[in-house]
Amino acid sequence: MSITFNEILDFIGTLAFAISGIRLASAKHFDLFGAYIVGLTTAIGGGTLRDMMLGVPIFWMQDPFYLICTALALLWVMIFGKYLIHQNNTWFIFDTIGLAMFTVTGIEKTLSSAGHYPFWAAIIMGTITGAAGGVFRDVFINEVPLIFRKEIYALACVIGGAAYHISILAGFGPVVAGIACGVVVIAMRVLAVRYRLHLPILKGEDDYKKQEED
């Protein structure tokens, strides 16, 4: 058995996504099983939705790898729960690597599927692969999905996807395009958090009213 570089990235990403789910579940006092489910859904939910939308067999149903990763993530939180907050930077990097990896996987799976989808559809599928698991996680813990409110998260996937497309248009192969996409996703996310970049917040209609009253 030889382990590829992609498999290592997949492992890191799955672990980080699962841990993010399990941490939020534990903040809401979920039991072990509930935390496991939330962790698993965070890790594999995006890819599952992608595969259901593409009409292809669901990626994890033939391979226990993702279930085992999530079990390791649960163990990690149970053992190191108290110290997780000091590991925040590490998990942020791992989570970002996962985001990049899942985006590339989603794009490539869409392009190689029988549907002959246009490139923008592949970018959407890449974004769903990277970001939808976190949306499911937030729905499960009954919070407004984080990615809708702050941080540049899903947008990093979209820009990364565009970088993939531009690389292909420029004549590069899928390996270079995948690396370009991953680097852009990671760079965007790291810069966004480092410099507290975020998208403009939409004004609600109540805000206009308050403004007039002032």
Add this chain to the structure above:
Amino acid sequence: MSITFNEILDFIGTLAFAISGIRLASAKHFDLFGAYIVGLTTAIGGGTLRDMMLGVPIFWMQDPFYLICTALALLWVMIFGKYLIHQNNTWFIFDTIGLAMFTVTGIEKTLSSAGHYPFWAAIIMGTITGAAGGVFRDVFINEVPLIFRKEIYALACVIGGAAYHISILAGFGPVVAGIACGVVVIAMRVLAVRYRLHLPILKGEDDYKKQEED
């Protein structure tokens, strides 16, 4: 390029659905990207679920029309946000046209699919096409779905679907049946809002207890 009447209705409906999502997202202070996603999901979520349930390719993945409509809706809210409240009647009518249009589309796509579904299943698929996007929207903004609590909304789709079926049974073709369905959906919704018609509210078990205490 010639634009059909159906395409105009589809445009109006998509725009209105997306705007309803973006308005609610902006009330919750979502960022631009989050608001776009909520608007898009409101507009295409019902049809997406329908296509996944029917096992057919998802309608918007070959056609950027819906993404562009949602971008226009976002622009509209950004520019006219302050005045949207004065446009409420217009958007109500457009939203209702969309509801009717999406219901008819859902019914016809189900009947013409390979599944040989019975008519009642087509009516359910029409209702999902019209109403499920709004449910996803409400889940995303972390509110109890509006259609479960007030207004006759999804029920209008069901009655409209029955009108479609009756028209077919009476020997009419799909064009007449589609018009009959659309007119019934619009009439039901307008009358329901105009005369504040709503379905009976179920009593909770707490209410019975309170009653006894009185």
Add this chain to the structure above:
Amino acid sequence: MSITFNEILDFIGTLAFAISGIRLASAKHFDLFGAYIVGLTTAIGGGTLRDMMLGVPIFWMQDPFYLICTALALLWVMIFGKYLIHQNNTWFIFDTIGLAMFTVTGIEKTLSSAGHYPFWAAIIMGTITGAAGGVFRDVFINEVPLIFRKEIYALACVIGGAAYHISILAGFGPVVAGIACGVVVIAMRVLAVRYRLHLPILKGEDDYKKQEED
């Protein structure tokens, strides 16, 4: 028309699941239509997700049985709403029978599907069939899903699924395996509720902080 034993169990389970959805919807003052939808989703949501994930036609779309069961459940709640609390034990048993029945159905449908899924995937599909409807219900009423926080519910499906697998490995046929699975699900759930067994709750990071402050 002859009614099989399986059909009776399916009827009991569907009725109990739908009633659990309708009761919770009525506590939130949903209207009749909303309560019906929540009841229906509780009853058929798990199987619908399973079929979408397996890529097979959705089980209820050719058979009005489940729609009719849910209508009966709605009638029951409307007529006996006041007395439902005194029927709690009965509905608990019926709900547990449904959980067992749906788990077995989910396992068998997965094993007999064209996907050649491994056994652990079939157990997950059985658990989804039994437990996902309740998760949808709780998302609709805007509560944190109950199964993540208390009671041994979905875990009973997993253990029951393992019992199914062990029975097959031991040389028994699917009938014996199905009965073994069902009995284990019911026994686990009844014992868990009777002796207030529950899984350990994960500590949140706030809890660690509080601990240190003490």
